[in-house]
Amino acid sequence: MPSLTIKDELTIYNAAEQKINLLVFLTAGDDLEINLANVTEIDTAGLQLLILIKREAAHLGKNLRFVMHSKAVLDVLELANLTGAFGDQVVLTQN
Amino acid sequence: MAKTILVVDDAASVRQVVGIALKGAGYDVIEACDGKDGLSKLNGQKIHLIISDVNMPNMDGITFVKELKQLPAYKFTPVIMLTTESQEGKKQEGQAAGAKAWVVKPFQPAQMLAAVSKLILP
Amino acid sequence: MSFDEQMRDALKTFVIESLELLQDMEDGLLGLEIDPEPSERINAIFRAAHTIKGSAGLFGLDHIVAFTHVVESVLDTLRDGKLNVSPELVAALLPCCDHMIELIQGVSDGHADANSSLSAAARQLLDGLESFLNPEPKQAMTAVQDTSERLESSGGGIVDSGNWHLFIQFGENCLRDGMDPLSFIRYLATLGEIVSLTTFSHAMPDADSMDPETSYLGFEIVLNSDADKATIESVFDFVREGSYIHILPLENRIPYYVELIESLGEENAQLGELLLKSGVITQRELQEGLNAQQAQIPQPSARIGEILVDQQVVQQPLVNAALEKQQQIKDNKARENQSIRVDAERLDKLIDLIGELVISSAAASLRGMQSADVVLQEANASVISLVEEVRDSALQLRMVPIGTTFNRFQRVVRDISKELGKDIKLVIGGADTEVDKSVVEKIGDPLMHLVRNAMDHGIERAEQRLENGKPAQGTLSLNAYHSSGNIVIEVSDDGGGLNRDKILAKAIERGLVQAGAALSDQEIFALIFEPGFSTADQISNLSGRGVGMDVVKRNIAELRGVIDIDSVPGRGTTLKIQLPLTLAIIDGFLAGVGDASYVIPLDRVVECVELPVDDHRDYMELRGEVLPFIRLRQLFRKTGPTAKRQNVIVVEHLGFKAGLVVDRLLGELQTVIKPLGKLFSHVQGVGGSTILGSGEVALIIDVPTLIRQQEHNPFPG
Structure with missing residues (x-):
């Protein structure tokens, strides 16, 4: 299964690059996994990208899962009340 | 990882008190005494927020923000301008340059902390 | 190092820094007059005052802020070229400089929290500066006051409020400006508890056209907080421009606010003020609403309430409550201003006396007519018309709306x-x-x-x-x-x-x-x-x-x-x-029989016909129906010459008709009913009396009683 690990932060500072990375990854297969363990920082721009890629995958009929959410990602999803909407299994990790 | 704030003011006492308040709240603080000094203190490092006075010798706050916003690494960095009631014009100028937040002088440390925490968490 | 120690340390820095700046300022002032190119010097002097003011504020040294503020204003005017360098100006500023040094030294001597108000000496110095500032000093002083007021109110609202419903669509540029929407929401959460939050992303276009640096997200938030609306609103100060932000009391809190509005004091009846005082709108929202009202073309037509609901800063029921309150205040004011309580008995006595007055003045007038004294006649005429006016207004005094009873x-x-x-x-x-x-x-x-x-x-x-x-x-x-x-x-x-x-x-x-x-x-x-x-x-x-x-x-x-x-x-x-309407004015029809006049209530009158030939029958035929007569001459036993041609007034009660035979038809009139005294209460067929303009008394015919008598005894004698 193709898997992408986001190595950097997901913020306005690199949102433009990350958008391209994510969309390219979307073409890698039909069953995809994005590892968020290393996302140390995420803001609204980053959250928008997560929403976008999830939506885009659904449009294309692909299965895309976020895994290994970092604490920063979990905090943002919690705040935006989207944990449930994303439907991914969230594993609470010590951080 | 604590977030870093650059405080640019020509008054050492202001830098000191703001520094005390911010450090107390868990931020890392870098100080600069005017616009020119501010630019030189950037050093390409990650700065999460900048607090800048308007009226300073060598390089004033407006010019500083304009130059800052030209730098790709800092074009998205939020800036809080320290304005006064009588400087409505300066506030507009600052906003046009890219400093969208402001704190009106004279202010109490708690007011500064409130403004900062609207923009970033420690 | 503890926080207090750190602050003490910072205060030392402030004292040293300020004394340095003041030394610079003094040097600058002394060299000002001989400097051919003084602008840089003026800038430095200004900055010194400006910096001291700003730093003093940080330490809460309000007396230094207040004093320095005026000095700074003068220097600002000088810097802008609106004021020229003069020996007088320097002479006025130098003692101010000295005073500031004293103030700073006072701080270093441990009088940091000394009396925050200005000393008499300071006031005198500032008065000396005023002449350079005119007409601005007053404004300058209020600016300082405004600041301190705002500081107080930022400590927490007076109005205890509950749950709020927020709708926020952040401006599309806010990310580029370094403003992170989620960060503001995190801050909002520090004011209370976010009960529910929904993130909307429907404004975000598809992947191709989506700009990763544009903000697309919208939020609907229910916040449980003791903070007032202005405090919640101020969270979004930095992102207001370009954003869509609406803060409304939660639906279930509306009754609470309605009650609050109802319980407000009654000093101000302005709709906006009522809403503002109850805390459902903020000063800024009101100002924007008023601006929108002013901007209407060709002239302001929409009410402020409508505009506020339109701009979604408040719900209709709250505007309604405020409108009601407004009406109540107006009513109460009107009542306070225009009502006095009067003993009903005194009023009756007055009306009675006026009745007598009408008769007396009519009598006097008749007497006047008989004399040839034109001046007397004119005087009488004006007395009569005045008395009539008095009578009419006195009668109105007794009238009360039946609503209270209902x-x-x-x-x-x-x-x-x-x-x-x-x-x-x-x-x-x-x-x-x-x-x-x-x-x-x-x-x-x-x-x-x-x-x-x-x-x-x-x-x-x-x-x-x-x-x-x-x-x-x-x-x-x-x-x-x-x-x-x-x-x-x-x-x-x-x-x-x-x-x-x-x-x-x-x-x-x-x-x-x-x-x-x-x-x-x-x-x-x-x-x-x-x-x-x-x-x-x-x-x-x-x-x-x-x-x-x-x-x-x-x-x-x-x-x-x-x-x-x-x-x-x-x-x-x-x-x-x-x-x-006892004692009320009624419309009547005046008829004459012999030398007497009678008033028939107009609503009883159907028509008037001429008595064809008086053959002393007690009925006539009117359009194929028998119309029984009531001859008022007989009824009231009037003597005197009968008119050549008599008339019949057709009256009706409950479908029964009768003809009242009279001598003369005198036309319609508005008249006042004066009830008959107890002595005459047994008299049948008379409902009251009235006084005619001539001073003559006319009886008012009680048509229902007459007709009932007619029914029982259709053909008397």
């Missing part, structure tokens, strides 16, 4: 509904109708009885109503209106109506009518006013008090009124009480 029934209807287990609402109409005070006092009891009766016997139980295709809730109406010299009060219900057959059967059983008598509906309905008549199948708590409809009828008769009943089976019953 409104008392709201409570009665509610209580009786509960008692009876019926759901009945009261609808009031014509509350503004003015009635003589004595009528209002006496109509209460009969009305109470009619209302109880209608609720108890008239309006059916809910099950039965639904069965009959009517709404479960019954309606009882009280209505009042004027009808030519009468006040009409109606008590209607939408109940089952009167049962004609049942009434008739009961009446026959009680021997009130003979079996087989042919009676109209009207006559049958009227039977319920007979003594001891009751058709209720069961005696409830309400009926069975020994007060029947006969008592109601008697009470109304005492007010010289009549009661009619109208009922449609299945649809309801209306009781119509017609009362004279």
Whole structure:
């Protein structure tokens, strides 16, 4: 299964690059996994990208899962009340 | 990882008190005494927020923000301008340059902390 | 190092820094006059004052802030070129510089929290600066005050408020400006508890056109917080531009705010102020609303309430509550300003005296006519017209709106509904109708009885109503209106109506009518006013008090009124009480018989015809019907010459017509009824008297009584 690990932060500072990375990854297969363990920082721009890629995958009929959410990602999803909407299994990790 | 704030003011006492308040709240603080000094203190490092006075010798706050916003690494960095009631014009100028937040002088440390925490968490 | 130690340390820095700056400032001032290119020097001096002011604020040294602020303002004016360098200016600024040094040294000596107000010496110095600042110093001072006020209010709202509903669509540029929406929401959470939050991403376009640096997200948030609306609003100060931010009290909190608005003081009746004071809108929202109102073209037309609802800063029910409050305040003000309480007895005495005055002045006027004194006649004429005006306004004094009486029934209807287990609402109409005070006092009891009766016997139980295709809730109406010299009060219900057959059967059983008598509906309905008549199948708590409809009828008769009943089976019953406006102005028709004049209430008059040939019959034929006569000459035993051609005034009561034979027709007039004294209460056919413009007394004909007499004795003598 193709898997992408986001190595950097997901913020306005690199949102433009990350958008391209994510969309390219979307073409890698039909069953995809994005590892968020290393996302140390995420803001609204980053959250928008997560929403976008999830939506885009659904449009294309692909299965895309976020895994290994970092604490920063979990905090943002919690705040935006989207944990449930994303439907991914969230594993609470010590951080 | 604590977030870093650059405080640019020509008054050492202001830098000191703001520094005390911010450090107390868990931020890392870098100080600069005017616009020119501010630019030189950037050093390409990650700065999460900048607090800048308007009226300073060598390089004033407006010019500083304009130059800052030209730098790709800092074009998205939020800036809080320290304005006064009588400087409505300066506030507009600052906003046009890219400093969208402001704190009106004279202010109490708690007011500064409130403004900062609207923009970033420690 | 503890926080306090750190701050003490910082304060030391402040003192050293300030003293340095003040030294620079002094040097700068001293060299100012000899500097050919002083702008850089002026800038430095200004910056010194500016920096000291800003730093002093950080330490809460308000007295230094206040003093330095004025100095800074003068220097700012100088810097802008609006003020020129002069020996006087330098002479005024140098002692200020010295004073600031004293103030700073005071701080370093440990008087940091010294009296924050300005000393007398400081004031004197500032007064010296004022002449350079005119006319701005006052504004400058208020600016400082504003700041301190805001500081206080930022500590927490006065208004204790509850849950808020926020709708936020952040401006699309906010990310690029370094403003992170989620960060603001995190901050919002520090003001209370985010009960629920929904993120909307529908504004975000598809992947190709989505700009990763543009903000697309919107949020709907329910916040549970003790913070007031202005505090919550201020969270979004930095992102207001370009954003769509609406903060509304949560729907379930509306009643709380409605109550709050109702309980507000009554000093200010401005709608916006009421909303502002209750905390449902903020100063900024009000200002924006007012600006929008001003900007309307060609002229402000929408009300501020409409605009605020339109801009979604407040819900309609709250505006309504404020409007009501506004009306209440206005009403109360109006009442306070325009009402005094007067003993009714004193008023009666006054009206009585005015009645006498009318007669006396008419008599004086007649006397004047007989003399040839033109001046006296003119004087009399003006006295008469003034007296008439006085009389008219005195009569108005006794008139009160019947609404107060009607409104008392709201409570009665509610209580009786509960008692009876019926759901009945009261609808009031014509509350503004003015009635003589004595009528209002006496109509209460009969009305109470009619209302109880209608609720108890008239309006059916809910099950039965639904069965009959009517709404479960019954309606009882009280209505009042004027009808030519009468006040009409109606008590209607939408109940089952009167049962004609049942009434008739009961009446026959009680021997009130003979079996087989042919009676109209009207006559049958009227039977319920007979003594001891009751058709209720069961005696409830309400009926069975020994007060029947006969008592109601008697009470109304005492007010010289009549009661009619109208009922449609299945649809309801209306009781119509017609009362004279005692002491009121009525429209009448004036007729002469011999040397006397009579007034016939105009609403009784059908037409006037000429008496064809007086053959002393007691009837004539009018369009194929027999019209019985009542000869007023005979009735009132008038003598004097009969007019050559007599006239007949056709009058009507309850469908019966009669012709009043008179000598002269004198036309319509508006006149005042003066009731007959007790001495004449036995006189039949006269309803009262009035004083004509000539000072002559005219009797007012009581048409119903005359016609009733005519019925009983159609062809006298």
